[in-house]
Amino acid sequence: MSVAIAVARTRDLFAATMLTGIYSLLSAGFFVVMDAVDVAFTEAAVGAGISTLLMLTTLKLTGQYESSSRPLQRIALVVISVTAGLLFYGFLDMPIFGDPAAPIHQHVAPRYIQHSAEEVGMPNIVTSVLASYRGYDTFGETVVIFTAGIGVLALLSYVRSREDVSQAALAPMQPHIILRIVSKILIPPILLFALYVQFHGDYGPGGGFQAGVIFAAAIILYAMIFGLDVTLKVVNPAVIQFLAALGVLIYASVGIVSLLSGHAFLDYSVLGHDAVHGQHWGILIVELGVGITVASVMLVIFFNFSSRVDKNQDSHS
Amino acid sequence: MEGFWFVLTSVFLISGAFLIFTGAVGVLRFPDFYTRMHASSLTDTMGSGLILTGCLLLADHEWLVMAKLVMIFLFLLLTGPTANHALVKAALHSGLKPKLGAEPS
Amino acid sequence: MISATIVAVLVSMLLALVRAFMGPSFYDRVLAVNMFGTKTVLLIALLGFLSGRPDFLDIALIYALINFISVIAILRYFEYSNRKSSIQET
Incomplete structure (x- = not known):
């Protein structure tokens, strides 16, 4: 979280890129803790690796510092806060993490977990x-x-x-x-x-x-x-x-x-x-x-x- | 796990953790880039070696796990010093001067 | 014992993060990121043993690889170029 704020605050785009790298390392750490091995794997390879590389290459093309004149800033702020507000509003309706009564655990997940072994045969x-x-x-x-x-x-x-x-x-x-x-x-x-x-x-x-x-x-x-x-x-x-x-x-x-x-x-x-x-x-x-x-x-x-x-x-x- | 192996594993893990921690403190507190680099590169390589050895002792005879641990260890052993070397070289080329003590007069 | 080691690694990750925020020079940040990556590798390996799922070692290996490649990439693109300004800032 604090990494995200620092990314937004810094003018030095280069430092921002590196902090995003750290951010994706951290989020992969969270995925590991939550036992989502495959997601962590993808995040490690794609998020931390390739996207950092491509951003670096882009930075080399465009120059290091953010241009200081940003006329659209206020509109962008409004749009982003509305979207974030809506997301959080939707978030309220979501079941608590790990709640066994959540809909995902009622229909789809048990079917995958129980029948996957016989239908697909993959560990x-x-x-x-x-x-x-x-x-x-x-x-x-x-x-x-x-x-x-x-x-x-x-x-x-x-x-x-x-x-x-x-x-x-x-x-x-x-x-x-x-x-x-x-x-x-x-x-x-x-x-x-x-x-x-x-x-x-x-x-x-x-x-x-x-x-x-x-x-x-x-x-x-x-x-x-x-x-x-x-x-x-x-x-x-x-x-x-x-x-x-x-x-x-x-x-x-x-x-x-x-x-x-x-x-x-x-x-x-x-x-x-x-x-x-x-x-x-x-x-x-x-x-x-x-x-x-x-x-x-x-x-x-x-x-x-x-x-x-x-x-x-x-x-x- | 028998007593001896437990103690050995603990010794490896704890000393590795100690090294990692001292390295981090060094990176935070040392005065300039080169001393920080010194603190981090030495303790990182040694500490991760010790911790991975401890893990190796924990993985009792699962060969795939042990092979992966050895691979991680070799990888860190090769890449850590190389990356730090390249970093120092780049810093030196770009004109970052080491902070020296008082000039001997 | 594993938990104690994990706590030590976590604390040192935090310290490295502080260094990455503080800077002051560009190379300090790279150093901190590199260190953070190494700590993450160790953390994932240890977590795998703590939860009894050594599958995690694959991820640890990927991290070691990605870490190296990104440090090399940073240096490759910024070694002899316009870094002078940010050094003088320090």
Whole structure:
């Protein structure tokens, strides 16, 4: 709470970014305390990691200090306080946290908890809820991420001027020998860990979103230390854009397959020789699609932003 | 858990906690950036090593858990000093001067 | 015993937070954030043992990773650039 106030108060956008990092660390701590392992996992990877990275890159583009003239301030204050008031008003009607008589514990949750084991056969109920019972929602989220990637591409595409970038992008951390060696040691285990998270989502916390983010984070680390142009040689941007679309395609085609064999869209039961087996396969493939899309969209966004940064630096100097 | 192992675990955990705490006090109270950095980096690495060793003793023969603990330990061992090194180097390059004592005249 | 350690870690997180608020220079904040991250890793690992669910170690590992990457990112973007002004403020 106090972190949020400090974020709002400071003019130094940079300090604000770092305090948001701390804020998401803290909230993940709360999630851990409340036993929501998967949520904490996502918050750790997405909130604390990637969003801080992207905000930093944006700051590099826009400059560090907030502009001081803000004419809309009063209207914004009114709008925000009305919204917050409404939210708190709605909050009053919510059942007390942990109240066993709350509606969520009456209908949906017991059904998931009791039938998940026999219908889906996954030890981790969160994964089965996310990918099977709520398959539509997760599909929607994946498409949203994909759309975000397309938006960034449309706004800041670097394809036009790739020649300039490859000349301008310098390997900025050349003198740091220790950093280079340590990150060389670290990147392969990170990639391996991402794969572990990807395929272990059935049994423990994890899944496509988190794994995609970790995978992207490893490559971003490489790009930051060894320079953008080297990374672009390893990871071809065209391939990444193709992969981003491929992930969504994988997810959707699972749905189409079940539709063609006479079941509902995204009903995985038809994929295996019995229903539970089919659910397993369905979730595995769908998570793979999500992971591919998330990782490649993150990389697309990062590459676009940071190639902008390098170009800006070049024109300034 | 038998008495000996319990005592050993306690010793690891408590000494780690002590180191972490002293490091935090140092970061709060020391006069300039470099001394604070000194306080935090040393105690962080050692303290987290001790605490993780204590956890390792707590995880009685669950191999996956122990392997993960060892991985976290190795990771912290590599990244902690590296990050601090990079930080100090950046600070030095940007012209942040260490606060020195009175000039010897 | 675990609880005592958790309390110590929590208190030191609080102290690191105070340092992050106070500044005064940019690098102090980075240092405090880095320290906060390490403490979070330890806290999550300990909480996992306290509640008997060592699944949490995955999260701790992620934190260690994210912490390192964000410190490197901060330095990568701000190392030789316009930080002079905020140092002179101190």
